[in-house]
Amino acid sequence: MPGKLKVKIVAGRHLPVMDRASDLTDAFVEVKFGNTTFKTDVYPKSLNPQWNSEWFKFEVDDEDLQDEPLQITVLDHDTYSANDAIGKVYIDIDPLLYSEAATVISGWFPIYDTIHGIRGEINVVVKVDLFNDLNRFRQSSCGVKFFCTTSIPKCYRAVIIHGFVEELVVNEDPEYQWIDRIRTPRASNEARQRLISLMSGELQRKIGLKVLEMRGNAVVGYLQCFDLEGESGLVVRAIGTACTLDKLSSPAAFLPACNSPSKEMKEIPFNEDPNPNTHSSGPSTPLKNQTYSFSPSKSYSRQSSSSDTDLSLTPKTGMGSGSAGKEGGPFKALLRQQTQSALEQREFPFFTLTAFPPGFLVHVGGVVSARSVKLLDRIHNPAFVGIMGNTRSYKLLDWNSFNSDEPETRDAWWAEIRQEIKSHAKALGCHAVVGYSESTSICEEVCILSASGTAAVLNPRFLQDGTVEGCLEQRLEENLPAGCGFCHIPYDELNMPFPAHLTYCYNCRKQKVPDVLFTTIDLPTDATVIGKGCLIQARLCRLKKKAQAEANATAISNLLPFMEYEVHTQLMNKLKLKGMNALFGLRIQITVGENMLMGLASATGVYLAALPTPGGIQIAGKTPNDGSYEQHISHMQKKINDTIAKNKELYEINPPEISEEIIGSPIPEPRQRSRLLRSQSESSDEVTELDLSHGKKDAFVLEIDDTDAMEDVHSLLTDVPPPSGFYSCNTEIMPGINNWTSEIQMFTSVRVIRLSSLNLTNHALNKNFNDLCENLLKSLYFKLRSMIPCCLCHVNFTVSLPEDELIQVTVTAVAITFDKNQALQTTKAHVEKSLQRASTDNEELLQFPLELCSDSLPSHPFPPAKEHLESASSNSGIPAAQRAVTVEKTSPMGEGNFRNRSAAPCANSTVGVVKMTPLSFIPGAKITKYLGIINMFFIRETTSLREEGGVSGFLHAFIAEVFAMVRAHVAALGGNAVVSYIMKQCVFMENPNKNQAQCLINVSGDAVVFARESELEVVSTQQPAANCQPACTGGEVTT
C-alpha cells in the first residue's frame, strides 16, 4: 500500500433546486476512487449544505494514484425514486504525488454536469500520504514532474536534456459502443470523460516510467492529444522532452558547479560512466555517451585561456563551435560527426522545446515536416491492453478477441513519420529536430498524421550524463558571434540538399547564411532583430471530391503536395511583402473535411540582422504586348512596392546600409528557396520529396498568367495590418517590445461559418476562408481596443471542418499591454545597437566584457562578477553561467515568498483572481513555484439548444465554464495562474433541427504561483525587471 488518499467534503453552495415542491435540495456526496466509494450524510433541505464530513481514506497503489481521478458526485436524495445526480467533480491528484508541488488540494470546485453545465460549487480537501517504495519493478512513476511549458521552467535549471519521450494508448470510444444506444447521453458523456481521464493518467504514468528509465526527473514540453477516431476508437497520445531538472533554490546543486569547481563534483560523470568506448559498442541507454564526457577541470583551464580559437583543444570536447572562421568547414564536419553520434543512438533526436538554454542551439537548418494519410477502418478491434482492471464496464463489449496490435499499429504510423522527419533533418545536415510537434486531422475514416519541427545542430553538452559545466559556455560564446550563430547553415555548402542562395552572415561576415529562414521554434533570446515582428498567415482551401476509403485517401495524398507548395509560396510572398526575412513559430495545419482540404499556416515574421535584406516582389505579365495590360501590371507593381515600404515603416525595419566591400561578397539577388522538406506517403510506402524551391527561376517574380494569379496578388494586398497600437505574433514574445505591463487578457474566440453556395470554386472558398480569418482578427482588435498599446501574443489558430459546409476557426491568444514610450526607446536603442554592430567590426568590443568575465570568474570572489554582469545585462553576449549566478540569488527568497503567499488564498473567502496565459511567463511577475500540470477534458451536451441561446450561447457558456473549472483547480492547488495554457481540442457538433449540440474541450497548462516583481523587490536587491523579462530568462537554466 504505497499511498493513502484522504478526502474531506466540507460544504456546498449555490446548489440547484432539485425539489420543486420545497424549492430546496437534500444533497449528499459520493466520493469514489478506483473501486471504493464513500458517502456523506444527506444534508436536508438546503442549497448551501454543510457536510463537514470525516476524512474518507483510500488505501491505494501509487500506480492507481497516477491513473485514476478522484471522482466526486453530488446527488439529491430522494426517498421514493432514484437519487438524482446534480453533477460531478473530477480531481486529478497527480500534483500531490511529487514533493515539490502542491501538498494539499483544497477549495471550491464547480459541480459540473455534462447536460446542465456548472450547478453550484463544492468545497473539498484532498491529501495524499505517500510511503516510499523502493521496488525497482514498479509500474508507477510518481515524482516525475510534468510541464506543458516548452522551455526550461523558470525556477529550474536543466542539468541534462535527455530527449524525446512518446507514448500512446488506445481504447474503444464509449460513444460508439452498443450500450450507448440505451444509456442516457449523460451516462455516455460521463463514461467518456472518465475514460479519457483514466487514459491520460495512464499515459502520463507510462511516459514517467520512460523518463525514469532515462534517469530523468521531468518532462518538459509535454503535449497530450486525443484522436477521436469514431468507430475505430479513441487514441490518447503524448510527446515530450525528458530532462533532469534542478530546482534553482537549492544552492548546493548550483554553487559547486560554477563557482567552486570542487573535485568531487567533477568526478561524478566519470564514476557514473566508466565505459569509454561507446562509439563502437552502442550502449543500451542513449544517455551514456562517454565521448562527450569531459573533465570540468580541463575545461576550466581552457576557458581561462585567451579567446583565440584553439582547434586542437576544441574537437576533443566536441562542443567548441562550428563558426570558427576559416577552419569552419572541417571543424563543422567534426562537430557534426561527434554530436550526431551522441544523438544517433536515440531513436528520435527530437525535442518538443521551442526555447532553449543559451548555447544549446548551435545552428538551425530549417523546417522539416512529414505527413501521412491513413485509413482508420483497417483496424477494427477494441483493445483493452492499456487500462486493464479499469474497464470493468467495458469488458462486456468485448465481442471480438483482444487485439493488442492496435496501439502498435498507431505506434508504427508515428514511428514511420518520425523516421521521415529524422531523415529530412539529416538531409539538412542536422542531427536533431527542435520545436517538434505532432498532430492529426480526422474525417470519417481518413486520418492525416502530421509532424513538423526545425532541423538543428545542438550543443551536446546538455545531452549527456554528468554535471554540465556552465563556465564552458563562455568559451562557446567567444567563438560564436552573438546573435547570429544559429542562422549559419549547418549543411555543406557544396552539397546542399536543395538549391539555396547563400551569403556571408551580415552580422559576423564569416559564416554562410541563407537568405530566408523558416523555423518552428521561438525566436532565440540572443538573436539580433531589427524592428518589430508580425503575425503572418497563409490560408488555403482545396476542394476535393467526396470519395470512400482508399480512393479518398489517394485523392487527399495527391492534393497534399500542392497545398504545401502553395502554403509555402503564400508565406514567402507575405514575408517579402512585410520586408522581413525569417519566420519563427511556424505551424502548418492541414485539415481534412468531406469535400475539401484546408491549410492554415501561422508564423511570426521578423527581420534578422544576420540575414540579407529581402528583395521586393516583381510582377510579370504573360502577354507583354498589350498596352493596357502593361499599365495594369505596373499599377499593381506600384501597389506592392508601396505596401512593402509602408510595412517597413510600420514594423520599424530600417536595417543599416552595408556596402559590398565590407561584406566581401556580392549582395545576392533575392531568390526564393525553401527550407521546407516535406513528403507524403499513403500507407507508408513511398517517400516523395518535393523540391519546393522554384529552381532557377527568380522566385519573386510573380507571373500573372490568368485571373487566378491576379486574384492571388490581390489577396496578398488585402491583408490589412492591425490598427495602430496593435501588434500580433504567434510566438511567446514580440521582438522589439520588452516593457510589458502586468495587464494581460487571455481569450478564446470561436467562429463557424456556413458556406452558402453549392457550386463552390476553390477561389470562392479561399476568399471565404481568408475573410473569416481576417474578420476574426479585426474583431479581436476591436474588442481589445481598450488595451492599446497592446500585443496579441501566442496567437493560435485552429481550423476544423465539422460538417460538409461548415468551417470552424478557434483562436486562443493573450493580449498584453505594454508601455509605449519605453518601447520606442528600447527599439531605438536596439536598432542603434545593431546598426553599430553591423557597420563597424566591433566584435572585440563586444567580447571585452566576456573576456573580463571569464578571467575574473575563477579568481575573483562572487560579488564582483555579479556586478559586472548586471552592467552587461540585456545584451546578448553575457556568459550564461554568470547570468545563472544572479538568478540563483533570487530563488531562495522566491521560495520564502511563496510560503507566505500559499496560505493567503485559503484564508481568503472571496474568489481569488487566477490568471491564464498561453505564454510560459507572466509579465511583471516571477513564477516562484510550479504546482503541477492541469490537463482537463470536458464534454457538454444540450437538448435545448434554442433555450440556451443557440449555438453561440451554448458554446460561450461552455468555454466560460471550462475557464472557471481550470481556475478553480489552480486555486485549490494554492496557485494563482496557469501558464502555457492551451486549448488542444474544441470539437463542436450541432444538430439545430433536433435542438441539440455537443462539444468536447481539452485544455492543459501548468499551475503556478507567481509573485509580482514589485513585491519581490522589497526583499531583493536584484537587478530590476530584467530578471523576469523573457529576453533574459534563458539564463536561469544554464550552468
Added chain:
Amino acid sequence: MTSELDIFVGNTTLIDEDVYRLWLDGYSVGDAVALRVRSGILEQTGATAAVLQSDTMDHYRTFHMLERLLHAPPKLLHQLIYQIPPSRQALLIERYYAFDEAFVREVLGKKLSKGTKKDLDDISTKTGITLKSCRRQFDNFKRVFKVVEEMRGSLVDNVQQHFLLSDRLARDYAAIVFFANNRFETGKKKLQYLSFGDFAFCAELMIQNWTLGAVDSQVDDMDMDLDKEFLQDLKELKVLVADKDLLDLHKSLVCTALRGKLGVFSEMEANFKNLSRGLVNVATKLTHNKDVRDLFVDLVEKFVEPCRSDHWPLSDVRLFLNQYSASVHSLDGFRHQALWDRYMGTLRGCLLRLYHD
C-alpha cells in the same frame, strides 16, 4: 457565407460600459448597432459594421448570461464562472438596479403585482422607455421587495446587504419598497408635479419616525409597515380642532408669534382654522388603509394647494409650520405632546419638501 457561431470568451470577462447601457435601455442588437454607428465609433476605430455587429452580439450574450447572477448580486461576487474585477462587478450591479425617474413615478406606490406588470405596455408608450427596460426595472422593484419584505432590521441596510447597492440607490429602493408596501397614491393628477426625490424624502422621514422600527428595532417588517398603534393614537389629536377653545388658543399663539414676520400674515390668519383642520384630520383618518393611501393627495389638497393659491413663499410656509408645531406645547389642555411631535415633526419635513411648483 453566413456566420453560424461567433463568440469571444476572455479569462477576464470584458464589459463594455456603452453597450451595457444600451442593453439596459432595452435596445435590440440591431438598434444598439445603429446607435453605436451613430456615435462615430467606426470612424474612431476603423472597424466595420460587421465587426460592430459581432461585438454587440457578444456583449449582449454576456449580459444575458450575467443577468441571472445580477438577480442575486452576492452570487455575482461568489460565482466562479465569470472572472470580473470587483470595481466592474459593482458597476454591473449598480447600473442594473438603476431606474428611470419617469418610470418609477409611474409605478411608485402601486402594488408590484402581475396586474401592474400588464400595464407596463402603457407605461412604455407613455414614457418612451422600452418595454424591456420597463420590465427590468419593474422586476428589480419586485425582487427587492420580495427579498426584504419580511426581514428584520433596517430597510436600507437590508437592501444594501442583499443587493450590494450604493447607499444612495439603497435608500431609493427602501423608499420604493415602503411606498409599494403602503400603496401610497402618487399617480393622481394633483401629484404629478412631485418628483420621485420628493417622495423618497418623505418615505425616509416616515420610515424613521412612523414605523415600528422607530420605537423597536427588533421586530419583523419594522421598516415596512407604519406603526399601527401610533396611527390609532393619532385619533387623540382630534381635540386640537374639535375643541373650539383649543383651536382658538392655538391660532392666537401662532398669530402672535408670527405677526410681522410673515409676508402672507393676513392670508394665514384667515386660513388658519382650515389648514389646521386639514392637517389634524389627515392624522385622525390614518387608521383607515384607504386614507393612508391617500396621504399625499390629502396633504396636497388640504395644505399645499391652499397655500399655493395664496402665493405663500416657502420661507413663510416654514415659519408657519415651525410655529404651528411648536405652539402646541404651550396649549395647557393638550396632553399628547409626544404624539404630536412624532406626527408633526415628520409631516412638517414632508410638507416643506412637497411645497413647490
